Amino acid sequence: MHIFHVPGMNCGGCLRAITRAVQALDPQAKVDADLEARTVKVTSRQSEALLLNALSNGGYPAQSLAHSAA
Numbered sequence: 001m002h003i004f005h006v007p008g009m010n011c012g013g014c015l016r017a018i019t020r021a022v023q024a025l026d027p028q029a030k031v032d033a034d035l036e037a038r039t040v041k042v043t044s045r046q047s048e049a050l051l052l053n054a055l056s057n058g059g060y061p062a063q064s065l066a067h068s069a070a
Contacts, residue, residue: 002042002051004062009038014060021058025050039065 009018012035019031022042029044040062042051048064055062 002044002048002064003066004040004042004052004055005065006033006038006040006055006060006062008060009033009040010035015040017058018055018060021054021060022051024058025054 006014006018009015015031015033015035018033018040022029022031022044026044026046029042029046031043032041033039040055044051046054052062052064
Protein backbone atom coordinates (compact mmCIF):
# COMPACT_ATOMS: atom_id res chain seq x y z
CA MET A 1 0.00 0.00 0.00
CA HIS A 2 1.15 3.52 -0.79
CA ILE A 3 0.02 6.60 1.10
CA PHE A 4 0.14 10.02 -0.54
CA HIS A 5 -0.57 13.58 0.56
CA VAL A 6 -2.53 15.33 -2.19
CA PRO A 7 -2.80 19.04 -1.31
CA GLY A 8 -5.20 19.85 -4.16
CA MET A 9 -7.78 17.20 -3.23
CA ASN A 10 -10.76 18.71 -1.44
CA CYS A 11 -13.98 17.19 -2.81
CA GLY A 12 -15.60 14.08 -4.19
CA GLY A 13 -14.90 15.23 -7.75
CA CYS A 14 -11.21 15.40 -6.94
CA LEU A 15 -11.34 11.88 -5.50
CA ARG A 16 -13.06 10.56 -8.64
CA ALA A 17 -10.38 12.17 -10.84
CA ILE A 18 -7.62 10.72 -8.66
CA THR A 19 -9.23 7.28 -8.77
CA ARG A 20 -9.49 7.46 -12.58
CA ALA A 21 -5.84 8.51 -12.87
CA VAL A 22 -4.66 5.64 -10.67
CA GLN A 23 -6.93 3.05 -12.28
CA ALA A 24 -5.82 4.11 -15.77
CA LEU A 25 -2.39 2.85 -14.68
CA ASP A 26 -3.68 -0.14 -12.69
CA PRO A 27 -7.34 -1.06 -13.24
CA GLN A 28 -7.25 -3.35 -10.17
CA ALA A 29 -5.97 -0.62 -7.82
CA LYS A 30 -7.98 0.25 -4.74
CA VAL A 31 -8.10 3.93 -3.77
CA ASP A 32 -9.23 5.15 -0.34
CA ALA A 33 -9.13 8.80 0.64
CA ASP A 34 -9.44 11.06 3.64
CA LEU A 35 -10.60 14.36 2.17
CA GLU A 36 -10.11 16.28 5.41
CA ALA A 37 -6.49 15.12 5.79
CA ARG A 38 -6.00 15.19 2.01
CA THR A 39 -4.44 11.76 2.01
CA VAL A 40 -4.94 8.89 -0.39
CA LYS A 41 -4.16 5.23 0.25
CA VAL A 42 -3.53 3.25 -2.91
CA THR A 43 -3.33 -0.52 -2.95
CA SER A 44 -1.56 -1.39 -6.18
CA ARG A 45 1.27 -3.50 -7.53
CA GLN A 46 2.58 -0.47 -9.43
CA SER A 47 5.63 1.37 -8.14
CA GLU A 48 5.36 4.49 -6.06
CA ALA A 49 7.09 6.49 -8.81
CA LEU A 50 4.55 5.39 -11.43
CA LEU A 51 1.64 6.19 -9.11
CA LEU A 52 3.05 9.63 -8.31
CA ASN A 53 3.45 10.25 -12.04
CA ALA A 54 -0.14 9.15 -12.73
CA LEU A 55 -1.43 11.48 -10.00
CA SER A 56 0.61 14.40 -11.34
CA ASN A 57 -0.51 13.74 -14.92
CA GLY A 58 -4.10 13.62 -13.64
CA GLY A 59 -3.70 17.13 -12.24
CA TYR A 60 -3.05 16.17 -8.61
CA PRO A 61 0.63 16.36 -7.72
CA ALA A 62 1.26 14.37 -4.55
CA GLN A 63 3.91 13.57 -1.98
CA SER A 64 4.65 10.10 -0.69
CA LEU A 65 3.92 9.64 3.01
CA ALA A 66 4.47 5.91 3.43
CA HIS A 67 4.72 2.55 1.82
CA SER A 68 3.91 -0.77 3.39
CA ALA A 69 3.81 -4.33 2.14
CA ALA A 70 0.26 -4.79 3.43
